[in-house]
Amino acid sequence: MPQATEAASKRRGKAKAPSLSREELLRAYRDMLLIRRFEEKAGQLYGMGLIGGFCHLYIGQEAVVVGMQMCLKPGDQVITSYRDHGHMLATGMEARGVMAELTGRIGGYSKGKGGSMHMFSREKGFYGGHGIVGAQVSLGNGLAFANWYRQDGRVAVTYFGEGASNQGQVFESLNLAALFKLPCIFIIENNKYGMGTSVDRASASRDLSQNGAPWGIPGEQVNGMDVASVREAGERAVAHCRAGKGPYLLEMKTYRYRGHSMSDPAKYRTREEVQKMRETSDCIETARKALLDGFGVTEADLKVIDDEVKAIVQDSADFAQESPEPPESELMTDILVEVG
Amino acid sequence: MGAVILMPALSPTMTEGKLARWLKKAGDSVKSGEVIAEIETDKATMEVEAVDEGVLTSILVPEGTENVAVNTAIAELDGGAGNAKAAPAPVAAPAPVAAAPASVPAAPRAATPEKDWGPTKTITVREALRDAMAAEMRADADVFLIGEEVAQYQGAYKISQGLLEEFGPRRVMDMPITEHGFTGMAVGAAFTGLKPIVEFMTFNFSMQAIDQIINSAAKTLYMSGGQLGCPIVFRGPNGAASRVAAQHSQCYASWYAHCPGLKVVAPWSAADAKGLLRAAIRDPNPVIVLENEILYGQSFECPTADDFVLDIGKAKVEREGSDVTIVAFSTMVGMAMQAAEKLAEQGISAEVINLRSIRPLDTETIAASVRKTNRLVTLEEGWPFAGIGAEVAMQIMETAFDHLDAPPVRVTGVDVPMPYAANLEKLALPRLEQVVEAARSVTYRR
Numbered sequence: 085m086p087q088a089t090e091a092a093s094k095r096r097g098k099a100k101a102p103s104l105s106r107e108e109l110l111r112a113y114r115d116m117l118l119i120r121r122f123e124e125k126a127g128q129l130y131g132m133g134l135i136g137g138f139c140h141l142y143i144g145q146e147a148v149v150v151g152m153q154m155c156l157k158p159g160d161q162v163i164t165s166y167r168d169h170g171h172m173l174a175t176g177m178e179a180r181g182v183m184a185e186l187t188g189r190i191g192g193y194s195k196g197k198g199g200s201m202h203m204f205s206r207e208k209g210f211y212g213g214h215g216i217v218g219a220q221v222s223l224g225n226g227l228a229f230a231n232w233y234r235q236d237g238r239v240a241v242t243y244f245g246e247g248a249s250n251q252g253q254v255f256e257s258l259n260l261a262a263l264f265k266l267p268c269i270f271i272i273e274n275n276k277y278g279m280g281t282s283v284d285r286a287s288a289s290r291d292l293s294q295n296g297a298p299w300g301i302p303g304e305q306v307n308g309m310d311v312a313s314v315r316e317a318g319e320r321a322v323a324h325c326r327a328g329k330g331p332y333l334l335e336m337k338t339y340r341y342r343g344h345s346m347s348d349p350a351k352y353r354t355r356e357e358v359q360k361m362r363e364t365s366d367c368i369e370t371a372r373k374a375l376l377d378g379f380g381v382t383e384a385d386l387k388v389i390d391d392e393v394k395a396i397v398q399d400s401a402d403f404a405q406e407s408p409e410p411p412e413s414e415l416m417t418d419i420l421v422e423v424g
Numbered sequence: 425m426g427a428v429i430l431m432p433a434l435s436p437t438m439t440e441g442k443l444a445r446w447l448k449k450a451g452d453s454v455k456s457g458e459v460i461a462e463i464e465t466d467k468a469t470m471e472v473e474a475v476d477e478g479v480l481t482s483i484l485v486p487e488g489t490e491n492v493a494v495n496t497a498i499a500e501l502d503g504g505a506g507n508a509k510a511a512p513a514p515v516a517a518p519a520p521v522a523a524a525p526a527s528v529p530a531a532p533r534a535a536t537p538e539k540d541w542g543p544t545k546t547i548t549v550r551e552a553l554r555d556a557m558a559a560e561m562r563a564d565a566d567v568f569l570i571g572e573e574v575a576q577y578q579g580a581y582k583i584s585q586g587l588l589e590e591f592g593p594r595r596v597m598d599m600p601i602t603e604h605g606f607t608g609m610a611v612g613a614a615f616t617g618l619k620p621i622v623e624f625m626t627f628n629f630s631m632q633a634i635d636q637i638i639n640s641a642a643k644t645l646y647m648s649g650g651q652l653g654c655p656i657v658f659r660g661p662n663g664a665a666s667r668v669a670a671q672h673s674q675c676y677a678s679w680y681a682h683c684p685g686l687k688v689v690a691p692w693s694a695a696d697a698k699g700l701l702r703a704a705i706r707d708p709n710p711v712i713v714l715e716n717e718i719l720y721g722q723s724f725e726c727p728t729a730d731d732f733v734l735d736i737g738k739a740k741v742e743r744e745g746s747d748v749t750i751v752a753f754s755t756m757v758g759m760a761m762q763a764a765e766k767l768a769e770q771g772i773s774a775e776v777i778n779l780r781s782i783r784p785l786d787t788e789t790i791a792a793s794v795r796k797t798n799r800l801v802t803l804e805e806g807w808p809f810a811g812i813g814a815e816v817a818m819q820i821m822e823t824a825f826d827h828l829d830a831p832p833v834r835v836t837g838v839d840v841p842m843p844y845a846a847n848l849e850k851l852a853l854p855r856l857e858q859v860v861e862a863a864r865s866v867t868y869r870r
Contacts, residue, residue, distance in 0.1 A: 194648050197646060203648070204644075204647075206651060211612070212647075216640075219608060222609055222636060223615070224612060225609040226610060226613040227616060229613045230618050252604065253604040257608070259600065418648075419645070419646055419684050420687070421708035423736075
């Protein structure tokens, strides 16, 4: 994605490539790898019939959530759509609880009652996990509104795809956030395809980062395949919000390697297109190369991380199969909060 | 020949107002479009413009007069420019409000509240709603009110009068006309533990936001395995107002009551309004409060106790009787009470149940009544198909079938979009004589 990098650099008026420290990059590498391996395992379990329904994998887009999460503090909130496993892991939710939710077991974050698209952790600031395209954008405004109301200095990060960016309530939310100067960071994860419809066929806007421009919301295009670029832009957005200047919008140019969901054969793009992205722009490979070439990290060091990640994912898969299904008594709980 | 200027109706539901000020005096000449007087209603102060030209020959209602009924002659105009026809009232739309079909006068309360809350005071439903919000906002800093025109305008129907002044712009916030966006925003805020009150100018506009109400507010607790509740209130006028046609006259009771994860209440009296809205704000769940525009200006006795609150999920027997049970909610409770009066004259003793809460439904109170009267009539403004009456009747089939001496009868709005024409609108809404007839039919007196 050299083009996007250039565009972002131009906007900032400097040419220096964004960078992370050795420790930061090692951490980012580990977190991105965890998401990648987790999603690959989820794909396998889906194929084995252990995961049902909709399952939207995040493979390819890992740099976006990992880079953004590096900018946040405990107490900040994150909300996204149904392609959400990566966001959960990035906020620090446990792989076990996420995978067990995917298999519909009592050990899952929602006791098996939410599934892939509906998990939450108030403790980690993760507010879902929403299945209606675009709905999370209004809800994310509400998280930011709460921060504004309480004046607690927190920011809310609202993720949505370029497909969702055409929903009416997204524009309503941009207006509201700007009107009330809400501390809300809008992240458009532009992976080029809303299911099978390419962004060119769905949006007349040729630069989604400017979709907030009518309301004066600053926006940037970011190379979403590069974790350092994401982090750098994210820091600017977070600083803007924390300073009480209102919302900020980042369009992350990214790419998903898998289909929209497990049942999508992805006939709308060529195998070559996917292959090219994987070979030239993969966020994990980029980080790996930077660690090996620039920071004196050895293959053996990376192997330790790979093994740790593999162990976490295997453990989550084992747990997700051992954890029992919710007892039948769970059918009728959690409908309403009981009033004492 | 002079023309008579009549007291104009300045809103679809206005029945009377105060003639606040004359800007012209007898003998003045008046041009078409000129402001001649100011009229105050319980909602707003409005200017009255002259329609015709002429000389104001006499003022029939002096300024400062309160409770001037719509269509009362307030002044006489000597037709200038040869205009001798009887000029209608100044304002373009002379709404025959006095004859508004849905305008059911508040019947005196026949039964005392279940719990004795001590002294009462006569207040309007409008005041009761405002007092409920103010009390809860004083008690809990997490409670705030958002909606269109709720702050500076003091509420499109003046429900939030004075709240901006008392609580400030952070807690009483005007929203742009963006129901989907601001409803989702409020739901998101509620996920963090804040307690928003969302006013819809009318529930018709809640359809813009119904995805957020059902898919986000109602379902998230379940989808999160009990982690993420949504303490929020959605309130506003519901049902038919008067002469506002199909898109603005609709009952949402059955729409929202259909959904698990929501509570739905529908107050009739001022005590209902205050007690139920306070309970709704305190409730940790999403609660839909279906108010009624025509009831806003009606007065009832309401307990003055600081801690007065009602239980959501409990119906109230408004009037005891032994021959037939009439179940109603919201403004139709008033009609049911009138029907009970008429029936009493005919020797039929009707018990009137004010549901207060649609979901949860107090089936036990209805069933206990039916076990006594053995007959059931349901009454609602909404459409019959899959309506509240259908549900009440089915619940009674399931719980008290053996006690029924006649098939239950529904009195409902007619299964059509609401017409505008006065005569057709009247036909589309439940009428008193239909309720009386229904009660007679289930008691085999017809």
